[in-house]
Amino acid sequence: IQWFPGHMAKARRQIEERLKLIDVAIELLDARIPLSSRNPMIDDILAQKPRIVLLNKADIADERITKEWIRYFADRKLKALPVESTTGKGVKEITEAAKEKMADKFAAMGRKGIQPRAVRALIVGIPNVGKSTLINRLAGRSAAATGDRPGVTKAQQWIRIGSELELLDTPGILWPKFEEEWVGYHLAATGAIKDEILNSEDIAFYILKYLIREYPKALEERYGIEQLPEDTENPHEVVELMEQIGRKRGCLQSGGSVNLEKASNVILRDLRTEKLGRISLERPSDFEAL
Ligand code: GDP
Numbered sequence: 213i214q215w216f217p218g219h220m221a222k223a224r225r226q227i228e229e230r231l232k233l234i235d236v237a238i239e240l241l242d243a244r245i246p247l248s249s250r251n252p253m254i255d256d257i258l259a260q261k262p263r264i265v266l267l268n269k270a271d272i273a274d275e276r277i278t279k280e281w282i283r284y285f286a287d288r289k290l291k292a293l294p295v296e297s298t299t300g301k302g303v304k305e306i307t308e309a310a311k312e313k314m315a316d317k318f319a320a321m322g323r324k325g326i327q328p329r330a331v332r333a334l335i336v337g338i339p340n341v342g343k344s345t346l347i348n349r350l351a352g353r354s355a356a357a358t359g360d361r362p363g364v365t366k367a368q369q370w371i372r373i374g375s376e377l378e379l380l381d382t383p384g385i386l387w388p389k390f391e392e393e394w395v396g397y398h399l400a401a402t403g404a405i406k407d408e409i410l411n412s413e414d415i416a417f418y419i420l421k422y423l424i425r426e427y428p429k430a431l432e433e434r435y436g437i438e439q440l441p442e443d444t445e446n447p448h449e450v451v452e453l454m455e456q457i458g459r460k461r462g463c464l465q466s467g468g469s470v471n472l473e474k475a476s477n478v479i480l481r482d483l484r485t486e487k488l489g490r491i492s493l494e495r496p497s498d499f500e501a502l
Pocket residue numbers: 268269270271272295296297298299337338339340341342343344345346
């Protein structure tokens with residue numbers, strides 16, 4: 213999806229329209245990049261709606277960091293839960309959290325203890341964060357893709373999940389934030405946006421710097437590196453490491469020098485396929501000021 217101002221306004225309008233139908237909004241984020249995978253206007257869009265935050269793909273994020281994020285959101289009065297939509301881990305806790313949110317709302321209205329019906333919810337998130345996977349997982353079946361059928365306008369459909377939750381079958385799709393360079397790198401590195409938008413060497417360079425600082429062991433083990441650069445602010449040292457990795461992986465071009473683009477793709481592929489272990493690219497301590 214290419215996001216232009218017109219698309220953004222339309223996406224926002226579509227979600228706001230459907231917010232009228234629901235009790236609780238479920239904001240889906242990528243646990244590896246909770247800030248970059250967050251829509252920049254989400255607080256505004258969801259405004260007064262009771263909300264829960266899900267940190268999806270928790271299976272491939274750094275567990276310790278995910279716990280820090282859950283505290284980060286708690287400090288901001290948002291209940292966040294780790295979820296693995298592909299395996300189903302953490303999924304049944306969603307219903308409980310949604311019920312609690314609705315109970316809170318009723319209590320605030322002076323109707324404590326009354327829960328007259330199933331909680332109605334809408335999942336919202338940026339592309340590729342796992343919305344469809346989660347909906348299918350919650351629904352407990354592989355819901356058929358809703359392709360365009362000529363002449364048929366798709367009505368709003370509810371998916372019943374047990375007796376306590378009802379979910380709108382199509383999620384709300386929002387745009388990621390594009391304001392800063394690091395956001396683009398994080399989105400590209402995790403596969404949320406296509407590589408072609410940014411240069412893969414730039415992405416890999418950025419990621420490598422981060423990995424040297426935060427996950428040195430993963431690099432040493434994966435690539436058999438003995439001495440990592442000490443100064444990640446020195447680009448020559450980082451490029452040298454990239455070359456070292458490329459050489460070990462046979463990413464050579466004619467003449468025998470390292471093909472940095474190939475080396476970059478090795479690093480990014482290893483990151484995305486968990487060959488470097490469970491890695492989170494954003495930690496609350498880096499962003500407390502935001
Ligand atoms: P959507 O665009 O938000 O609907 O995202 P999808 O449901 O299509 O998921 C995008 C990609 O993320 C797919 O390749 C999924 O298999 C993958 N994915 C979704 N949830 C998880 C998860 O919890 N863990 C992992 N490892 N991958 C996931």
